[in-house]
Amino acid sequence: MTNFETNELRRNLVDICRRMNSSGINQGTAGNLSVRAGNGFLITPSSLPYDVMTPEDLVEMDFDGTYTGRRPSSEWRFHRDILKNRPDINVVLHCHSMYATTLACHHKTIPAFHYMVGVAGGTTVRCAEYATFGTQALSDHALKALDGRLACLLGQHGQISLGKDLEQALWLAIEVETLARMYVQVLTLGQPPILDDAEMERVIDQMKRMSYGLGPEAEGSNDVARPREPI
Numbered sequence: 001m002t003n004f005e006t007n008e009l010r011r012n013l014v015d016i017c018r019r020m021n022s023s024g025i026n027q028g029t030a031g032n033l034s035v036r037a038g039n040g041f042l043i044t045p046s047s048l049p050y051d052v053m054t055p056e057d058l059v060e061m062d063f064d065g066t067y068t069g070r071r072p073s074s075e076w077r078f079h080r081d082i083l084k085n086r087p088d089i090n091v092v093l094h095c096h097s098m099y100a101t102t103l104a105c106h107h108k109t110i111p112a113f114h115y116m117v118g119v120a121g122g123t124t125v126r127c128a129e130y131a132t133f134g135t136q137a138l139s140d141h142a143l144k145a146l147d148g149r150l151a152c153l154l155g156q157h158g159q160i161s162l163g164k165d166l167e168q169a170l171w172l173a174i175e176v177e178t179l180a181r182m183y184v185q186v187l188t189l190g191q192p193p194i195l196d197d198a199e200m201e202r203v204i205d206q207m208k209r210m211s212y213g214l215g216p217e218a219e220g221s222n223d224v225a226r227p228r229e230p231i
């Protein structure tokens with residue numbers, strides 16, 4: 001990775017941190033963010049508010065836990081372990097967004113009460129077991145809850161959302177927060193019906209087609225949207 005590329009990644013990471021704040025999913029210094037870079041990753045430093053953080057403040061870490069620059073976020077272990085174990089993703093975003101954390105405080109898994117739960121890659125958004133922040137135990141629980149998924153809740157703590165890039169991780173974290181908010185609202189009317197696994201399989205399949213623009217639309221579509229021929 002060239003210096004120019006690393007500097008651009010640093011600027012983008014700071015931009016996403018500021019947007020975590022402006023979107024309302026992050027308060028104070030609770031959240032943290034990392035992105036794969038070179039042989040390791042860049043991660044937000046410990047205890048530095050995003051509105052004063054500069055690209056130079058970001059910490060360069062290796063997978064062995066060594067780093068240069070400021071002290072890394074206290075949650076560097078789960079950032080390191082997720083990036084190490086999930087070659088399919090490049091970004092780890094963590095925050096204590098209000099509604100995701102509300103459900104996490106009750107150790108509730110988000111079921112397929114709405115088809116958009118599929119954006120997290122499966123039929124549920126799991127809630128990881130509780131462990132003290134910053135510990136290896138928390139990292140182990142998070143990794144387990146993220147198995148085959150792109151997001152999870154952390155018991156009595158918050159949420160983690162993953163992405164291939166920074167934009168995707170921010171988008172997903174906001175989606176998870178929206179789903180959590182919806183689910184809390186839905187529960188006020190009682191237990192909702194849950195979409196079955198076969199339907200969620202169709203949903204996830206359809207989502208893959210939509211995001212990657214591959215193949216025909218799912219069976220059951222009456223018509224196929226296609227770009228107009230140029231005149």
Ligand SMILES: [Zn+2]
Pocket residue numbers: 030031075094095096133157158
């Ligand atoms: Zn946290």
